[in-house]
Amino acid sequence: MARAAPSPRSDPAARFDALYTACYRDILGYALRRTSQPQEAADVVADTFLTAWHRIGDVPPGDQARPWLFGVARRVLANHRRGARRHGDLAARLGAELARHPVVEADAATGELAEIGRVFRSLHDGDQELLRLVAWEGLDSAGLAVALGCSANAARIRLHRARRRFAKALRAAGVAADGLPAARTASSVTT
Amino acid sequence: MTSRDDQDRLVALLAPYRTHTAIAAADPEGDVAQELRTMIIDTPRPGTAPDVPQRRPSPWRRRLLIAVPAAAALTAGAFGATMLLPPADPGTAPIPVPVGPAPAQALEITEDGDYVEVRVVDPLADTERFTEELAAAGYDIELSLAPVEPSSVGTIVFMETGDVGGGRSIEIIEAPGECGSEYGGGIGPCDVGLRIPEEFDSYAHVVFGRAATAEEGGEGAPEGAEGFESDANPGDAPIVTPEQREVLNSLYGMTLGEARETVESHGWTYELRGMFDAENEAIEAGEVTDDWYVNDVATLAGGVVLLWVNEEDQHG
Known part of the structure; x- marks a missing residue:
């Protein structure tokens, strides 16, 4: 999941190709895990990489490229939810392919896991997304900082606060995670 | 059970997943992904976009x-x-x-x-x-x-x-x-x-x-100008008169208790925000105590002061 970012910088097309190959699967996974409709996920992927292509000169080098793309994907997703930009024509085939594979909501499960899902969704959206970026996308504080557009210190503070609020909410709900299955690996989510 | 690793494990368990392996769609070298890549790269890039790294605002x-x-x-x-x-x-x-x-x-x-x-x-x-x-x-x-x-x-x-x-x-x-x-x-x-x-x-x-013009509360504004107390300039960057700016600047580094008293003494209201909270989410008064510190300050029209607070004084 945490692949190295592409390095060629002189040729925009070559740089985009390297970025696309290295991060496509991660961005697709990001979109699939946050949308309910296959076409919406496809649009998020298309718009994220379209933005990256248009702003290829802004993509940071090295390991920062991947969290930078997550930051773009966050904004694209937010815009989609406001009914803004859509490029269905770009992503029509991807959307159709994704539609062949139904999504299973993990927290639709019953019992303790369902309760954990309920507690998690009671958090602020921002806290939820911070915790998802860490647990689902594998970002550390430095990656969060790039994705959120803030300093690493600020990212650490925000993450600390989000973890504390989640722990408090779990305690208040009397949730214990003993006996829950081990987490699926992130790479199994979309492949 | 709420250590960092435990939390990450719980959150990972909440990730939706697909019942079948979508090889064709998930493979960046596959037909579907390559078709999308080609369509994107055929899109003209903005003519003025630089091909070298450059700081650029959102x-x-x-x-x-x-x-x-x-x-x-x-x-x-x-x-x-x-x-x-x-x-x-x-x-x-x-x-x-x-x-x-x-x-x-x-x-x-x-x-x-x-x-x-x-x-x-x-x-x-x-x-x-x-x-x-x-x-x-x-x-x-x-x-x-x-x-x-x-x-x-x-x-x-x-x-x-x-x-x-x-x-x-x-x-x-x-x-x-x-x-x-x-x-x-x-x-x-x-x-x-x-x-x-x-x-x-x-x-x-x-x-x-x-x-802003002076009439609107900018430089040279008359004493007592409404500034950000006015509802006439909605948005996230309302005008603040020099007098108001002086008071607002004094809030940095104050404890929440001190800041609340100052804000209320000017007839303003306040909302609390988590420090560096880019999502601009409000936090509830019950989540913080009066000995927290004000680390950042902003205003909204209608005399609303946003206070970013933290347990530590980090306003530097």
Whole structure:
């Protein structure tokens, strides 16, 4: 999941190709895990990489490229939810392919896991997304900082606060995670 | 059970997953992904986009420096205005655009190849005039300027563009100089207008921040001016009078208890925010205690003070 970012910088097309190959699967996974409709996920992927292509000169080098793309994907997703930009024509085939594979909501499960899902969704959206970026996308504080557009210190503070609020909410709900299955690996989510 | 690793494990368990392996869609070298890649890369990149790394503000925080000398606006009693581009070299004079009677046009609209370039000539013109002139040029673009704090002058405080179907969209015209602030997206070149593709037939709404007149609460504002207590300047960067700024600046580093007392003594209300909370989410008063510290301060119209608080004094 945490692949190295592409390095060629002189040729925009070559740089985009390297970025696309290295991060496509991660961005697709990001979109699939946050949308309910296959076409919406496809649009998020298309718009994220379209933005990256248009702003290829802004993509940071090295390991920062991947969290930078997550930051773009966050904004694209937010815009989609406001009914803004859509490029269905770009992503029509991807959307159709994704539609062949139904999504299973993990927290639709019953019992303790369902309760954990309920507690998690009671958090602020921002806290939820911070915790998802860490647990689902594998970002550390430095990656969060790039994705959120803030300093690493600020990212650490925000993450600390989000973890504390989640722990408090779990305690208040009397949730214990003993006996829950081990987490699926992130790479199994979309492949 | 709520250690970091445990939390991450719980959250990972909540991830939705697909019941089948979508090899064709998930493989970046597969047909589906390669078709998408080709369509994207065939899309023309904005002509002015650099191919080398460069600090660039968020599209929502682009800059346009339009300074309105308060005295001129007052003495003219009308729409006398000057637009200033900051000098390319700090020791040289700004480039003036004539001061005088209201221009015949609110916008300067010129053609440049297959683009139309739009520059604001009269920053104090009614929004309707901008929109009318753009409509006359064949565009459905709502353009306006809102009075903002000096640190936000030259910043686009709102920008929304409709779907262009993968085609060319609106670009920002830049000019050499140092615009913006370290806290408003960074200091960088000034953006002085819009560059609109000839074929652009979508919708756009752009609001540039401009300097406020004294009447609005900017520099030279009379004592007791409403400033951000007014509801007349909605948005996320309302005007703050120098008097109000002095009080607001004093809040940095105060404890929440002290800050609350100060805010309320001026008849303002306050909302609490988590420190560095980019999502702008409110936190409840019950989540913090009076001995927390104010690390950042902002304002909303209607006399609302936003206080970013933290257990530690980090305002530096």
